[in-house]
Amino acid sequence: MSSNVVGVDMGGTKTLAAVVDADGNILSTAKIQTQAKSKTSVVIDRIAACIREAIDAAPVDTNSIEAIGIGAPGPLDPNTGIVIFAPNLGWKNVPLKTELETRVDIPTYVDNDVNVGTLGEHTFGAGRSVKDLVGIFVGTGIGGGIILNGKLYHGASKTAGEIGHIIVKAGGPKCGCGNRGCLEALASRTAMTKEFKKAIQKKGKKSILSNLTGGDLGLIRSGVLAKALHSNDKLTRKVFKNTTKYLGIGIGSIVNFLNPEMIVLGGGVVEAVGDKFIDDIRKAANKYALPDTLKDVEIVAAQLGDNAGVLGAAALARQRLKSG
Amino acid sequence: MSSNVVGVDMGGTKTLAAVVDADGNILSTAKIQTQAKSKTSVVIDRIAACIREAIDAAPVDTNSIEAIGIGAPGPLDPNTGIVIFAPNLGWKNVPLKTELETRVDIPTYVDNDVNVGTLGEHTFGAGRSVKDLVGIFVGTGIGGGIILNGKLYHGASKTAGEIGHIIVKAGGPKCGCGNRGCLEALASRTAMTKEFKKAIQKKGKKSILSNLTGGDLGLIRSGVLAKALHSNDKLTRKVFKNTTKYLGIGIGSIVNFLNPEMIVLGGGVVEAVGDKFIDDIRKAANKYALPDTLKDVEIVAAQLGDNAGVLGAAALARQRLKSG
Numbered sequence: 001m002s003s004n005v006v007g008v009d010m011g012g013t014k015t016l017a018a019v020v021d022a023d024g025n026i027l028s029t030a031k032i033q034t035q036a037k038s039k040t041s042v043v044i045d046r047i048a049a050c051i052r053e054a055i056d057a058a059p060v061d062t063n064s065i066e067a068i069g070i071g072a073p074g075p076l077d078p079n080t081g082i083v084i085f086a087p088n089l090g091w092k093n094v095p096l097k098t099e100l101e102t103r104v105d106i107p108t109y110v111d112n113d114v115n116v117g118t119l120g121e122h123t124f125g126a127g128r129s130v131k132d133l134v135g136i137f138v139g140t141g142i143g144g145g146i147i148l149n150g151k152l153y154h155g156a157s158k159t160a161g162e163i164g165h166i167i168v169k170a171g172g173p174k175c176g177c178g179n180r181g182c183l184e185a186l187a188s189r190t191a192m193t194k195e196f197k198k199a200i201q202k203k204g205k206k207s208i209l210s211n212l213t214g215g216d217l218g219l220i221r222s223g224v225l226a227k228a229l230h231s232n233d234k235l236t237r238k239v240f241k242n243t244t245k246y247l248g249i250g251i252g253s254i255v256n257f258l259n260p261e262m263i264v265l266g267g268g269v270v271e272a273v274g275d276k277f278i279d280d281i282r283k284a285a286n287k288y289a290l291p292d293t294l295k296d297v298e299i300v301a302a303q304l305g306d307n308a309g310v311l312g313a314a315a316l317a318r319q320r321l322k323s324g
Numbered sequence: 325m326s327s328n329v330v331g332v333d334m335g336g337t338k339t340l341a342a343v344v345d346a347d348g349n350i351l352s353t354a355k356i357q358t359q360a361k362s363k364t365s366v367v368i369d370r371i372a373a374c375i376r377e378a379i380d381a382a383p384v385d386t387n388s389i390e391a392i393g394i395g396a397p398g399p400l401d402p403n404t405g406i407v408i409f410a411p412n413l414g415w416k417n418v419p420l421k422t423e424l425e426t427r428v429d430i431p432t433y434v435d436n437d438v439n440v441g442t443l444g445e446h447t448f449g450a451g452r453s454v455k456d457l458v459g460i461f462v463g464t465g466i467g468g469g470i471i472l473n474g475k476l477y478h479g480a481s482k483t484a485g486e487i488g489h490i491i492v493k494a495g496g497p498k499c500g501c502g503n504r505g506c507l508e509a510l511a512s513r514t515a516m517t518k519e520f521k522k523a524i525q526k527k528g529k530k531s532i533l534s535n536l537t538g539g540d541l542g543l544i545r546s547g548v549l550a551k552a553l554h555s556n557d558k559l560t561r562k563v564f565k566n567t568t569k570y571l572g573i574g575i576g577s578i579v580n581f582l583n584p585e586m587i588v589l590g591g592g593v594v595e596a597v598g599d600k601f602i603d604d605i606r607k608a609a610n611k612y613a614l615p616d617t618l619k620d621v622e623i624v625a626a627q628l629g630d631n632a633g634v635l636g637a638a639a640l641a642r643q644r645l646k647s648g
Contacts, residue, residue: 132480146582148472155583156456156620165580165614167573169505170493179576179612181493249491252503256489258470258582259479288503290489296480 005317009309012088019058020314024124028058048103069317071116081110109320118145120312137267222268248284266302329641333633336412343382344638348448352382372427393641395440405434433644442469444636461591546592572608590626
């Protein structure tokens with residue numbers, strides 16, 4: 001009998017489930033609105049129903065489903081499967097693993113969504129050939145995950161991989177975490193938006209972004225940024241140059257400290273802007289990494305795109321099922 | 325028959341060898357001046373003689389010596405045992421492992437001196453209870469090593485653990501590596517000496533260091549720094565406050581990124597100044613690490629002192645002998 005798993009990508013807005021075979025082929029999918037404002041038990045009921053829908057739609061025997069993996073937001077304990085805190089769900093100490101196992105009766109494994117995305121790239125995406133890699137995802141914030149010897153590395157507090165909170169500029173701009181000069185405060189889309197607001201609204205600089213957002217710079221999304229950059233907008237080019245520099249510094253530090261075989265770059269901003277951005281980041285990192293080290297450390301684009309969540313969760317299910 | 329190894333601590337000035345039993349007891353020692361200016365083959369002859377002297381002096385059967393471990397300076401390949409570049413020895417691509425094995429006829433394993441010091445702390449010192457730790461050694465420069473799952477982690481270029489070259493202040497002071505704002509450029513003894521020179525010689529500040537060094541600030545060593553600090557010298561206190569802050573930032577970044585179980589602090593400056601310095605660094609790191617993470621990450625003083633080199637090399641010999 002074939003061996004299949006369900007991968008679940010749980011977000012604040014929507015949740016996707018997919019039945020995935022051993023080779024990473026998606027056999028069926030289902031999708032719901034998470035409706036995060038509902039009672040926790042109702043949200044979990046809905047996720048369970050979404051999982052069952054994906055299983056029913058798959059052209060496989062239900063008994064072939066050996067495990068469920070789920071990538072969830074927020075700090076969580078991957079051993080107990082308890083989501084410790086997820087502000088966009090309003091969750092605190094929710095035992096997601098056991099609540100789902102009660103409803104679906106299939107072994108369920110939970111991990112942080114960014115870790116799951118990194119594991120997905122390792123198992124089915126850009127990092128298939130390596131044992132040690134770091135995933136960096138640049139979007140609203142900057143998240144990351146670490147794979148060592150083929151497995152997710154969680155660290156003592158289960159918070160390893162918080163690449164956005166590497167401090168690259170002591171005394172630099174304030175970060176959401178309360179510190180100053182974190183990578184996230186200098187190179188995330190949020191940091192870029194602040195730069196745009198300062199330049200356009202305070203300094204009166206001109207930019208195509210004013211038109212593209214209808215004047216509301218709060219509407220800057222990754223696609224809009226890519227459009228402005230590809231239109232050769234001067235201000236956008238300048239802000240990207242800065243972002244690239246700081247990503248290069250952060251990656252340089254990671255290369256000097258951990259020296260992994262590969263760094264996989266993904267997330268909304270990276271995906272929207274494309275390969276040129278990766279090339280520029282690689283060049284910037286080469287300035288900050290110790291001489292001759294970057295030839296051993298590949299810096300590549302993530303490959304899984306929208307499927308990263310469900311494929312990563314499927315990889316998690318399979319790996320945890322094996323290791324117990 | 326008992327199982328013993330020889331640990332060798334090779335430096336630019338002197339080289340120590342010790343026969344060490346399975347429990348980390350030093351059974352005998354020998355010491356030579358390295359005489360780094362001699363021909364490479366002569367230097368290696370002398371090291372081999374030093375090893376034989378330690379073996380002859382040990383109250384054990386020569387056949388009980390199963391392996392030799394050696395911590396050597398400079399970037400090197402731990403697999404081949406070739407020292408790639410060691411400026412203070414004038415060495416380039418010296419096959420230290422095979423040259424020693426030819427002379428002594430005992431399996432020999434080579435690693436970087438800082439890695440070896442970190443492994444020593446893990447096996448016989450402060451880190452005996454943990455699986456994942458980072459060693460940070462603050463002296464002329466800032467070196468480091470990483471132990472993951474009980475073993476030295478070398479990374480793709482064999483340069484993992486270059487903690488001194490984490491960038492903590494983009495655009496900060498120039499580092500010996502050519503970059504700006506590396507931890508080493510802000511918190512090593514070299515960085516502190518520059519601060520003292522600037523304050524005393526350029527700004528005319530008063531400090532007990534002028535007396536302690538007979539006016540030659542180039543003579544600032546760790547012991548002198550400790551004396552000035554314990555004399556409550558105002559300038560020294562100020563410079564240490566800065567050093568502590570940057571070490572806190574570097575450690576905060578490591579905690580946020582790798583989240584190891586333990587960080588072991590050693591090296592000349594840390595050893596000379598003592599526990600109060602560790603306490604201050606821990607407090608500084610707590611400002612920069614994500615909330616609630618430092619409770620899981622111990623920050624402790626190295627325990628092996630002058631024996632770190634030979635004990636670490638002994639640990640290396642034993643671990644590599646086992647893993648092949």
